[in-house]
Amino acid sequence: MAALDTTQAPVFALDQVPLEPIAAAEGTPCYVYSAPVVSRRLAALQQALADCAWPHAVHYALKANSSLAIARLIRDGGAHADANSIGEIALATRAGFRPDQIVFTGVGKSPQELERAVSLDLKAINAESPGELDRIDALARSQGRRVRVALRVNPDVDAQSHPHISTGLKTSKFGVPLDDAAEVLRARRDAAGLEIIGVHVHVGSQITSLGPLCAAARKVADLAVALRAEGFPLSHLDLGGGLGIVYEQGGDVPTYEAFARALVDVARPTGLTLIVEPGRTLVGPAGVLLARVIDVKPHAGGGRFVVLDAGMTELMRPALYGAFHRIVPVHAADRPLVPCDVVGPVCESSDTFGRVRELPEPHVGDLMAIMDAGAYGAVMSNTYNRRPLPPEVLVEADGSWRVIRRRPTLDDMFALEQA
Template sequence: MNDLEIDMNLERDRPWHRLIARRPHFAWTAMEGLCFEGVPLASIAATQGTPTWVYGATTLRQRLNLLQTMFADAEIQPAIRYAVKANDHLAILSLLRIGGAGADVTSAGEYARAAAAGIEAAAMVYSGVGKRSDEIATAIEAGIGQFNVESGEELAMISALASARNRTVPIALRVNPDIAAGGHDKISTGRAGDKFGIAFDQAAGLYRYAENLPGIRPVGFSTHIGSQIFSIAPFEAAYGRIVALIDALNAEGTPVTGLDLGGGFGIPYDDGIGFPLPAYAAMVRRVIGDRTLDLTIEPGRWLVAPAGLLLARVTLTKASDAAHFSVLDAGMNDLLRPALYGATHGIVPVDAVAATAPALPSEVVGPVCESSDRFGTYDLPRLAPGALVAILDAGAYGANMSNTFNGRPLAAQVLIDQERSHLIRMRQSVSDLWRGEIVPIR
């Protein structure tokens, strides 16, 4: 062990130590406190202030490489189309592009961001239940790799827009397999009553119909049953239903060549065990068997969530008969997931001395004037005003969902690469909050 690293062998009962032990890119040092990819978080707070989003390029690269390796070990090679909605920063998109990933986009804005990061349209899948005609037209003209079609009505729109441009575009029908999965009701997407996809019993007929539409080249089916899934069983059930559909169509002479497997792999926000990726890859290999299918996969959270954190500072502490409160300068305007889903993120102290202190219950809350602005009840050391904390696994659906509610500017963003930190988005100024607003003259 490096002589600057803290020997915490006697402190393993602390919940924050267990969190860090499962995240190898973090370490406390006696002099500099908690470091992420070799960079002290306190130094980032000193130069950029708080709250600040911090991302790790090495963590991101390694997760992408692990994903590719697990599939290669199972002797399958799905095209990776990163779900841009998880984190759309150009720096993140560029790193993933260099690593061999394309993009799964759901809007004109996401398409434009992915293109600005150098991802070719042919390496993009266009998903989403509410594609506008102008968005579809832009993607057609750019040469989009695939539309994931959500309805017969959308299929007719794409056909009309493509044939008017003398184009033929590849489409996959998104099938709703009526499989319940996902860590929360609001992130389950494959049940019969969800807004996404085409009902399973309608998929074969619509696929046959698509074969005869002008401007359309049907290539297969796609599915996405939810997010934060840890069991491979619901995936296997969904894929099994769709593969049987593919077999039936191929047997009658209707060619189906592709299967988009979607995403939804869970990540542990605590010190638990992660998604069984090798078992998942082996399951896909088993379900596909000897069929020749072009596979696609759309990971988002699994890739980027562990590669990011939200660095925040305690502004004050407040004690009552009911609870001890630690009030942060980051709130639901920065990280919405706890208020939106009841989600929890691991929270750890940055200071090395604080990391050895006893654990005591604390209500961690933000500064926003809403009762739902709370991160949860945590066992933490007693943190004095000014103390820094890291909110872990915030690389997905963090900065993307942040807003300026209560007049709070958007936080800065920093990328660590090869033990150097780079400012990748400046902190929004207060005057930026009303930039672009127009007051009519009376």
């Protein structure tokens, strides 16, 4: 379900909307998203879960793409929200999510964040440690409240994805070790400020096999059954997200139907509502990063460097993880294929999008699309080298498009500084 139409048309398009006019109007680098792709993917996931006939809720992981328009599109599609900071909670409420539709996750929640979260009566706060449970309890009692919490459990399961985005091993900073979880909750079952309603697990991102997800889910489900037998009034089993997408041609990921069946099969014996927290899988294939070629120069190895006006400041994943993204010329060109190292303009050798890519011989001014950039793209962009953040554009179902975040001016960038 890649967003970009890569047929042999004279000009590639996003949902039949030409990309060149968007680049001409808004400049490059520029993110462009397809609203129909996001909506279709969310609807397909929800249908797969509904077909399993078990109580469930989809909480979109805002960290994947927290643009206000994308969050509102997800809300309009019937999903709820998973937030990792007070900033994401504020974004979620601005997008129209009710507090009782928001789960607050995050490995390190500051005192200010916890105080605000406790006051909001969220669906749940996913606590990461015994100490965090105690801090939530103290804040809740000080506010005369009882706060719904779930405990994040570390199952010591290898997600088999990149080490930087694997979160379920015992060496990871996330959650409470599985063997300690029951005792942590027993010690706090009478805490006046806590209503313990769930257990939570998330083993990582860009998962391409159901094995790790199911292994972690079964461990946490067994814990939930044991806790319910002890009288804990659990209401949900939060099995996280992490389902990957296909970045390289020929790659494979589980279908939504297989994903839903596997997790519902684990949740059903517990009697608990299933919560899933997808992010990348909903928005990743819906976005492209547009960039222009600003230089082409010989490569010592016999190829050439193709320098784009986008770099690691706009899309950090290749520099941070060595992540692969397809790179496609927007205009079909009858030119010979040549080996290219596609790089950015930032003053770092790691500012590279792809090495030895076979592309139609690039010329300065060519418009390129970096594919599957809807997740962990704009949301991780930064202003290193004093580069303004890229604008974001949303293509609507009727073929129109609109700017959903403008490019900051230099005055915008300097507005918070004093000499």
